Amino acid sequence: MRSLIGALAALVLLAEPALAQEAARRYGDFPVIGSRAAVWVAAQLHLFFAAFVLGVPMFAVVAEVIGIKSGEERFDKLAKEFTRLLLVSYSATAVWGAVLVFALVTLYPGVWTYLAEIFDVSMWVYVGIFFFESATLYLYYYGWDLWKEGRAKWFHWGLGILLNLWGTTVMFIANSWLTYMMSPPAEVTPDTAPGMVQFWSAFANATWMPINIHRLIANVVFGGAIVGAYAAYRFLMAETDEERAHYDWMGYIGNFVAISALIVLPFAGYWLGREIYEFNQQMGITMMGGFMSWLWIVQAFLIGVLFLTGNYYLWVGMGRIPGAERFQPYTKYMLVVLVLGVIVWATPHSMIASRDEISAMGGQFHPFLGVLGVMSAKNTAVNLMILTTFLSFLLYRRANKEPVVGWAGRGTMVQGALFGIAALVVLFYGVYGYFVPAIVRIGFSVYQVLAVLSTIVAVVVLDVLMLRGATSRGEIRWGQMPPRSQYALFILAVTFTWLMGLMGFARSGIRQHWHVFEVMRDTSVDAATPALGYASVVISVCVLIFLGMVAFIFWVGGLAEKPIITKAARGEGPHAALQPAGGD
């Protein structure tokens, strides 16, 4: 299939080179929904699946190495089950990739020709690496039971690492194409023939690396969330306590991975935002304060849902941990911090307002909300929310443990003090930010972030040392989770997926009526960038198609697994002794 894509790329490369503006003026037509929506849906679905198949191998290898080091077989089983989900999702990724290429070739041939002429070499490299990635994946999955012991197991783990390397490289290459459209090098103008564009300067453009890092982390978040939802489904459908316990644990790991990576994601987002501003201030302003300003309010609402749901899942989960009851009184205070944080974060500020709206507010900014809507308040809110979520994880982790080291009391006090200092630093710079110019204020967010990150690192180190040899107040009762907690995992998965679609719209939409920003103008009937309402409908449709396909893929995967387990358990059939296909 990829060869076919390559052949198509070669065909369009044979076309006459044309200047950017001339090249853009060729468009196809797609019935009913139009060309833009068709390409949008294909690209978004390709990205959803791609994010999943890139995120899952990352924690599959982490789970596998934990299994090797700790000797706990459940981690190895978990890694293998993740990889099985990966295997069945891989073809869907390739299918949507092909649909996207066909859509571009037929609906936006001018744009495709232009990009292919600049990036032809990297397209062939992409295809080559894709072959290696596929081969490595098959070896990694189908060699799981073959290379199970001793050195062979480490070789197998090395395959997992290699799989991640291939996957990351493929993503980095594809990212260069889309980031070029967003931030082409300064020397490229509408008069520059694509053949004259220097490859490396186009490839390593201004937003390439920030997008790479942002997507890398986001893929982990996304993979964790989807695995969590899968585990939740299997938990709800489980027929035995053993099955329920396994999927409860798997759901916890998925949620842990997703929320842990989510905590780091805003920092990558800051970097990306800063690079966008450095590339073109107007683009940055369009993104944050222009026609997209309301998008960030919706984003704040979604992230609020993520923080609240993620914490809720942890708090409910503490019900199955002996000893956790001593921490439960604190959850209401954490809830208050989170709710206040969401309210502040979702406060509008720099909005495009009509004359009527301005006169109704009595000025450009709302007299009360204007104070909360500025970045000083928002940065303070989000950093305190991150600290609170980290505290939830910490309490969850310590719930059933009783430290035995002599300095446990002092250690806990130091941890508390670190939390307090971090919160004070965040609040101090939040308030101080109101009294300094904007250029100084922007630098304060770095101090706030550093305070939170260093606290997280220091507290974790202390905790690990303090809980060495800790006694247990009782084992976690895996499987004894109320069903409502599993619906929280579904909400997390839907929200992460929707948020990814929304951010994709933001990244692509800030180019406005340009295929390649200020180089190749979009002269099609769909050149205007739609409002958020229309975008939300497209995103919801994409999410629905994605989740529907994922459900189908997982169901098909389950078909091959279940009958064999049942027969093996009963000791029936000619292959009763066989292990489940790809199974547990």
Add this chain to the structure above:
Amino acid sequence: MLLQNLKIVLVVLGTLGLYTWVANAIPQVESEVPAQLSFGADVTPEELVSAGGQLFAGAGACVTCHGLEDRAPALLSDYGGAGPIGQRCADRVEGMDCKEYLYASLADPYSYLVEPFGPIMPDQRINLSEDQLWSLVAYLQDQGGEVTVTGADLQSTQASSAGGAASQGGGGAATAAASGPSSDATEATAVMQANLCFGCHKLGDQGVVLGPPFDGIGSRRDAAYLRNSILNPNAEVPEGYQEVAGLMPPNFGQMLTAGQLETIVQFLASQR
């Protein structure tokens, strides 16, 4: 099992429905494409003001910055006690009337920065046609002042723009200096801005000192040297700049027209 599946589907649909509803409940703002305008010589001030007003509030995205007063000065309301832009534009630059000033500040915004705001406004000629620029000028004049833009203004810059485009093979950023009521210095500055020269070279208040500064460069280098160093930047690296050797793109020979190159060279040679 069926009931369980149904519950899951309802949770998923409910969550999607909630997000879609929230996104539709907020104000809907579309990023429009600047509409093509084509006015004749008999265009009336009212037509220009009307078109300019639509651009200002819509596709021109001017309200994104002009109005909040934390990014750019307010234009439709009083700023600094001098009234809206139509009242104060004639007093901004000595020797420039309101019309000249407004056009020049749209075409070359970095040269007409208002303290204390930073250089964030792009050259509007990248996005807008001459007719659109003049309609914006008319609209801004109408904010407390008298509209003096006429069809003759449009025709003079259209002719200038067309001439420039014909000699340069198209429009766009690199050809930006070809149009507008500008002197040679303004034209050279616009070409250099469009080609990001000030990303590395400093001239007056513009740019950063990464490569050799342009201030006084005419007293240090002659035109032939300047021409050669633009076309072949790595041929001779000035002392003290070896660390940044290779940074300047070697393809300005392809990117600039002969006219643009000479405009820059003569301008730099005159910086003494």
